Amino acid sequence: MHAQSPAEEPGAAQDEPVAIVGAACRFPGEVRSLTSLWRLLMARRETVREVPAERWEQAELAGLPAQVAARLRYGCFLDDDVYAYEPEFFGINAQEAPWVDPEHRLLSEVAWEAVEHTRDPMQVIIRDAMHQCAGKRPPASKDTQVAEQRRG
Template identity: 50%
Template sequence: MIQPSAYPIATQGHAEPIAVIGAGCRLPGGVDSTDALWRLLVDGRETVGVVPPDRWPADAVAGAGPKVAEGMRWGCFLERGIGEFDPVAFGVSVAEAAWMAPEHRLLLEVAQEACEHSGIPLEALRGSRTGVYTAMYGVDYALRGLRPPDALNNYWSMVGVHGTAAGRVAFLLDLRGACDGAGHRVFLRPRRRTRGMPESAGR
């Protein structure tokens, strides 16, 4: 979250202060808060481990050759399963949630936690000109669309569209500012902020 400023809108070339006042995260090593992230760094714990059996079986990549197979035995993974997402709590139907990309699920959870972490009541944000800017990578979950056509449904067309992620957060929290799912534009937010939009922003 970026702190709504009490200062007048700055003119072009005069950047006004921007403060990060809330944060949330989901990271390997069981990290689900900024406090947990700090403990991970202080302890110097390793987060690389063997691929969990529910991700992909080792014998499925054995045919790719020993070097590739060995490399695909290791990685950094979230400990929570994507099935633990509570769609009803975030205004998502059970049918849609089955096709909803994990990144979108995590974003909804973390966005709400970041607001709570900031100390700003969610009701105070509803209807405000608060912008939502997201950056994502990879469309692995959308590859489920390679299934036979009779296994597809209306939700698949949106499963890997990163641009809709920002809209999900805005809809959940009733935010009326700009939404942007283009990752490279996240870095331009401070400049655009000085030009009068939005009042606050989450990313």
């Protein structure tokens, strides 16, 4: 009985798909990396704060029912300027750049950072099929809001 060489092993000559996994994130509380997310979690820091003045003035909420206005006074917000990015880096021309949604901009930046996180040269990733998977919490539905009110 002799040991098979790697070339003789079943499936050795076949090209097998490989998943190269990278991760990146942006969260309130100055979280711009996985390390800073871990630090936030370990410190058990709260990220809820008053709505930034540039979002809306509290006076604008005066016509709303008191319960609704109270809920709109606080939230979790990213600390960075979501409009500050380099559109040319992502192949977005100067005419399109002002119209690109801030969420799309953030997703592009975070996706690029996730690729960098793989520590694999971009040329390798680009020449083969690349898939992007992104997770985002959907807006709260009416059912979710009712359930949260019952708990609260």
